Amino acid sequence: MIQPITRRGFAALTLAATLPFAAQAQDPTKIGFIYVGPVGDLGWSYEHDQGRLAIEEAFGDSVETAFVESVDVGNDAESIMTQMALQGTDLIFATSFGYGPAVNTVAGNFPDVKFEHATGYQRDHPNVSTYSARFYEGRAVIGHVAGKMTQTNKIGYIASYPIPEVIRGINSAYIHAKKANPDVEMSVVWVYTWFDPGKEADAARALIDQGVDVLMQHTDSTAPQAAAAEASILTFGQASDMAQYKPAPRIGSIIDDWAPYYIQRVQDVKDGTWESGDTWHGIKEGMVELGEFTDVIPEEVRAEAQALSDAIAAGEYSPFTGPLNKQDGSAWLAEGETADDAALAGMNFYVEGLTGEIPN
Amino acid sequence: MSPELLIDALIIAATPILLAAIGELVTEKSGVLNLGVEGMMIVGAICGFAVAIESGSPALGFAGAALGGAALSLIFGVLTQYLLSNQVATGLALTLFGLGFSAMIGQGYVGVVPPATPKLDFGPLTDIPFVGPVLFNHDLMVYVGIAIVAGVWATLRYTRAGMILRAVGENHDAAHALGYKVIRIRLLAIAFGGACAGLGGAYLSLVRVPQWTEGMTAGAGWIALALVVFASWKPWRIVIGAWLFGGITVLQLNLQVAGVKVPVELLSMSPYLITILVLVLISSDRRRASLSAPAELGRVFHAAG
Known part of the structure; x- marks a missing residue:
């Protein structure tokens, strides 16, 4: 009912x-x-x-x-x-x-x-x-695409609150944008809200005014998409497909699919088998999905994105694989080493190359 | 970071709260406290958006937004002025109703791109370095907003109508005894407040964002309400407050992008802190400040006999 x-x-x-x-x-x-x-x-x-x-x-x-x-x-x-x-x-x-x-x-x-x-x-x-x-898995893929697509070599990122989940997303996107394009710079703006279309639009405009031509967001509304459409730059759908802005500015998206998990948990309650636990699913389980990459992206870049996504799904590749240093230059992951879930869950630092400071 | 772009962004960010606050100022000057600004803004946002989409004209959209906001405010007006309901409770209910109602009529407008609101053409004036982009490169509503503030200021200060409005807000029994129609005057003030809030909402959905999203005012109405108090019911201080708030909001975002070494937590608090601080300072004369709030604000008027 x-x-x-x-x-x-x-x-x-x-x-x-x-x-x-x-x-x-x-x-x-x-x-x-x-x-x-x-x-x-x-x-x-x-x-x-x-x-x-x-x-x-x-x-x-x-x-x-x-x-x-x-x-x-x-x-x-x-x-x-x-x-x-x-x-x-x-x-x-x-x-x-x-x-x-x-x-x-x-x-x-x-x-x-x-x-x-x-x-x-x-x-x-x-x-x-x-x-x-594991949103960061999706971020890795769109980070790669962003690195390939930017012409000004400036990527903008609208961040909500400085919590590990958001910081993981920024790091993952940056690492893969940088791999795709060594000249890339990423500007992060913290808006301290999950949902405020007016402020999200202001933040998008501030980034665009300073030369950003590919925009990512970790806020919930489609306002940055509208600002990007006005300025003819590129964006990615966040949490949902945001398909209204296809084929551009939205050239791809990360979609959260909660349905299978929710149905399972309700079944567990009905069966009396519900137990406390911590679930963290990614591309493999389908909780993180990548929305359609539009034709605005060259075909070979789309193929690379698909390959990256497949490798993550198959468990062959982790978005946080060394060698990686922290922002201050200190070593974090050695060659070939991957970050474990505990390190990911508590992530409170930028990786090397990102500028700016994480607010407390 | 070019100052022209910054000022342009500042004005876009400030105009919604400026419009809503100047409307609420007039309502409060008549002695009525309408806490439904957020609700009237969001209804204006969807009415303006819907009319602009259906007609293809942003100007008609803004007219529709003003009508929508005024219509919603009159529900509040009838409830509080004729049925003598509590203004605080009715205002809060109006906000809740406006949020729900706008979500309902907005269903079909999600993801639609509105017609662009053009900037006014001032010809060669726009090309003057710095002055041109700053003064002569905005859309109509920016100038309308300033004109409304100027009009409200002049009316309250120099005209008989303004005097009557203030009299009703200061002492409704005396105004009634002099033969003024207290309830009718208050209804007009409420409708004016609703229309301005509606315009502010539509500025959000047609210019600042521009799109329709449920709940998109996200607290702007409450900021407008606070602005009226901190501006101590003075029209021009509303402009100062709105531009300060909008300006610092935009400035702090730009400073972040530019990588300025100031803690982000401080930057993001700054619009609230600085706006309140400045407005409190300019109205810090205790003796005069106590006179600025309309004496009958929020009180029920019921004509005896």
């Missing part, structure tokens, strides 16, 4: 109205989602909602899903999840990094409710799982 769109602030009220206390005849599994931006961002939150719809498709009337969009991290998230738990929700997907503390607080209060925290690392209670996708 589809619940109506609810809004922050009305969330508690609406949820109270739509998720009745009394058990229904079939007693469907109740699943709640909270999103950091609007479902219509056509990026991050949109793809999580596609995952929610896939659950409904797969389980039909035996599940009941509800979502609350544009939820701030902090108190809002905590009260909305508490409300969901009080209304008998069995499984809650909290789909932004910043929800971590709130998830673990609420999970402690409601040991019978299962929590799934996207891109998180904190699992203080046995009813909390974390999951994420």
Whole structure:
């Protein structure tokens, strides 16, 4: 059963109205989602909602899903999840990094409710799982394409918050852009937001004004695509295909596909086999997909991108393979050495060649 | 980083909050606190976008945005002025309603590219070095925004209509006793505020971004509301505040790109800090500052007898 769109602030009220206390005849599994931006961002939150719809498709009337969009991290998230738990929700997907503390607080209060925290690392209670996708694998591929496509040798990168997930993406994209084109420079702008189309557009314009001709983003809206279209430069879809901007400015994309994981976790709850864990899937498992590379890219570059993607999927190549130095010149990975998951999960430094500092 | 490009970007970033804030100033001057600016902006953003797409004319789009914003604000007006509902609660509800309503009518407009809003043609004036690009190279709405501020300032200061509006905001019982239609005047002020917020929203969806995305105002309405307070209800200070805020936002992004050695955390806080600091400083005269807030702001008017 589809619940109506609810809004922050009305969330508690609406949820109270739509998720009745009394058990229904079939007693469907109740699943709640909270999103950091609007479902219509056509990026991050949109793809999580596609995952929610896939659950409904797969389980039909035996599940009941509800979502609350544009939820701030902090108190809002905590009260909305508490409300969901009080209304008998069995499984809650909290789909932004910043929800971590709130998830673990609420999970402690409601040991019978299962929590799934996207891109998180904190699992203080046995009813909390974390999951994420190896976005950096996709970043490696589009980084390569960006390096080949830039003519000014300047690549722009709109970054959200200085957390390991974002830093990994910057490093991975830079390493592969540099391999494809040794003259490449990358400018990173931190906007301190996941979703603010106005600010994302301003950031895109600042980069474009200073000579960037290929733009990457780690924010959720399509605003940078619109700014790029105006200036006739190139971009990549982020989190979602952003196909509206094909064939240019959007010449490729990284798509997050959460559906298989979400369906599996719901099945686990129904079977009583759900366990706390940490899942990190990439191109191989299909959680990270590469969207169509358009004809704007020369054919041989498209072939190289495909080969790189295949090598990563087959496990033959890791995007973080030595020799690699840290930004300060100190050695990080020796020739042929690859970074393990613990090093990737805590990444808090730029690799050699990137300029600027990571904010604290 | 060329100063001309920077100033252009500054004005684009500042215009949405400038428009919304000058509208809210007029509403508040009449004694009404409408916290629904965010909701009216986003409804203006989608109305303007939809009309511009359907008609192919950005100018008609802006007219539609003003109408949409005004129509939404009149819901607030009827609820608070005739049904005497609480202004704070009604304003917040208006924001929530506007966000949801705009998302609904915006479904068909996602991913559509709007017609470009042209820059006005000033002929040879635009070619004057520096002055040309800075003063004579913007779209119509930038000048409309300044004209609205000038108009509001002159009206409040020099005209009888402005005097009446202020009287209603300062003491509605006295204004009523003098025979002024308090509720009608307030409805007009509310509608003006809604129309300006709508224009600000449309500037976002037609010029600054330009596209339609759900929730795209992302808090701009709240910044406009804060601006009115920090500008201590003075029209020209709204311009200073909006340009400072927009300017520092754009400047800090450009400084980041240029690789200036200033901590990014500081840079990204700076628009809020500096705008508040400057506006507080210029209105730091305690005695006068206490006079600047309309005395009846947020109070319910109910004509006795």
